[in-house]
Amino acid sequence: xxxxxxxxxxxxxxxxxxxxxxxxxxxxxxxxxxxxxxxxxxxxxxxxxxxxxxxxxxxxxxxxxxxxxxxxxxxxxxxxxxxxxxxxxxxxxxxxxxxxxxxxxxxxxxxxxxxxxxxxxxxxxxxxxxxxxxxxxxxxxxxxxxxxxxxxxxxxxxxxxxxxxxxxxxxxxxxxxxx
Amino acid sequence: xxxxxxxxxxxxxxxxxxxxxxxxxxxxxxxxxxxxxxxxxxxxxxxxxxxxxxxxxxxxxxxxxxxxxxxxxxxxxxxxxxxxxxxxxxxxxxxxxxxxxxxxxxxxxxxxxxxxxxxxxxxxxxxxxxxxxxxxxxxxxxxxxxxxxxxxxxxxxxxxxxxxxxxxxxxxxxxxxxxxxxxxxxxxxxxxxxxxxxxxxxxxxxxxxxxxxxxxxxxxxxx
Numbered sequence: 497x498x499x500x501x502x503x504x505x506x507x508x509x510x511x512x513x514x515x516x517x518x519x520x521x522x523x524x525x526x527x528x529x530x531x532x533x534x535x536x537x538x539x540x541x542x543x544x545x546x547x548x549x550x551x552x553x554x555x556x557x558x559x560x561x562x563x564x565x566x567x568x569x570x571x572x573x574x575x576x577x578x579x580x581x582x583x584x585x586x587x588x589x590x591x592x593x594x595x596x597x598x599x600x601x602x603x604x605x606x607x608x609x610x611x612x613x614x615x616x617x618x619x620x621x622x623x624x625x626x627x628x629x630x631x632x633x634x635x636x637x638x639x640x641x642x643x644x645x646x647x648x649x650x651x652x653x654x655x656x657x658x659x660x661x662x663x664x665x666x667x668x669x670x671x672x673x674x675x
Numbered sequence: 676x677x678x679x680x681x682x683x684x685x686x687x688x689x690x691x692x693x694x695x696x697x698x699x700x701x702x703x704x705x706x707x708x709x710x711x712x713x714x715x716x717x718x719x720x721x722x723x724x725x726x727x728x729x730x731x732x733x734x735x736x737x738x739x740x741x742x743x744x745x746x747x748x749x750x751x752x753x754x755x756x757x758x759x760x761x762x763x764x765x766x767x768x769x770x771x772x773x774x775x776x777x778x779x780x781x782x783x784x785x786x787x788x789x790x791x792x793x794x795x796x797x798x799x800x801x802x803x804x805x806x807x808x809x810x811x812x813x814x815x816x817x818x819x820x821x822x823x824x825x826x827x828x829x830x831x832x833x834x835x836x837x838x839x840x841x842x843x844x845x846x847x848x849x850x851x852x853x854x855x856x857x858x859x860x861x862x863x864x865x866x867x868x869x870x871x872x873x874x875x876x877x878x879x880x881x882x883x884x885x886x887x888x889x890x891x892x893x894x895x896x897x898x
Contacts, residue, residue, distance in 0.1 A: 508722055525733065540735065547742035554749030557756050563765055571760040577753045581746060 500530035505651040513612045516619065516641055519651045520610045521596035527657065528608070533599040539591055540598065546584045553577040595624070602668050608660075609636070617641055621659060623667045635666045726894040737893075744892045762789040764858035769802055770868030771813055772875070775833030776800070783869040786813060788858025795819055795829060800860040803831065803851050805844055811857055814840055820850065827853045 505523045507515040529535055557573035595607035601623070609622040622636030637659055644656045731737050758767040771784045780786070780800070788802055795801065797816050804811040814831040817839060821827055828850035832839045841849060874881045 522729065525736070537735070540739070544738060544742060547746055551742065551745045551749055554753055558752050563759055564763065567760055570756050574753050574757040574760060577749065581750065584746070
């Protein structure tokens with residue numbers, strides 16, 4: 497497997513979950529498209545559109561409408577803002593979850609999840625998908641962050657990519673069984 | 676021009692040279708002592724600048740982060756607007772800035788206001804803003820006069836003041852009217868608003884807090 501030409505990723509603080517996840521996320525976002533995995537922007541686009549609608553409601557209520565003359569319309573904008581904001585929160589909680597990138601594997605839309613539980617040293621990389629309306633395939637691999645990061649905070653690209661490719665093969669096998 | 680043939684001029688020259696040497700050494704030592712701190716600060720600045728540059732290289736990710744920041748800002752604004760709609764008051768939450776209502780209301784207390792259609796009666800704690808003045812006032816109603824046409828004339832006074840508020844009103848204004856009323860105090864939270872007073876006293880703190888929060892959201896460190 498040939499390593500794509502990606503800049504070194506470094507976690508600023510090895511004890512910060514945010515930094516570690518950020519480094520891994522940036523790596524996957526840079527490397528996977530260069531390796532030929534097609535990105536699926538559907539849910540990201542939906543999220544962007546919903547956020548833009550929220551911000552439009554907010555801008556209109558804040559800068560155009562005047563209180564108390566347009567009190568009812570401000571109320572409508574506030575309700576609309578929180579409705580769409582709730583939809584964004586729903587998508588974040590139940591669809592995107594901890595996904596760092598969404599790609600196509602064997603023609604299926606797959607979310608690549610990178611997770612670290614609080615106060616834990618383990619990083620879990622997972623591939624998550626729905627096959628049809630009811631069935632879903634999910635594979636993951638959990639190991640210590642020391643497996644991926646060196647003592648200076650640099651991400652070991654070969655190691656993380658090797659584990660990712662094993663997961664892809666496992667996912668394809670699971671998918672062919674389910675299908 | 677020093678003539679070094681003369682002994683006293685030689686002494687002066689050596690003294691001046693020695694002073695210059697000590698001065699240069701002091702500057703060098705102090706700069707060397709500051710060097711680790713400056714270097715660390717520069718490293719952090721370089722790291723954050725690189726992170727911002729990396730975010731800007733991915734337009735979709737940058738747009739997502741900007742929209743996230745927008746949603747965070749508008750969540751606070753929409754919450755405020757929602758309170759305005761529900762309470763019918765232009766400023767549903769205020770902070771007591773002075774001690775004119777002590778001992779009942781202290782400096783830093785937060786008041787929740789409403790402006791429903793119930794009539795104003797003496798004893799109500801109200802917030803009003805005189806035209807042309809920036810800061811609203813929280814005081815208690817002493818007298819209420821209602822004319823036949825429904826116009827209201829209200830006299831207020833701070834609990835801790837010895838005289839009424841006519842000195843605070845505009846020139847030749849004897850009473851305040853309904854349009855100057857911002858709301859009637861319904862609930863108060865003691866001392867919860869001290870941070871507002873600090874941000875008022877040091878405005879630069881506001882910009883530093885909001886600016887740094889916004890920066891961290893943009894570079895993706897909002898968790």
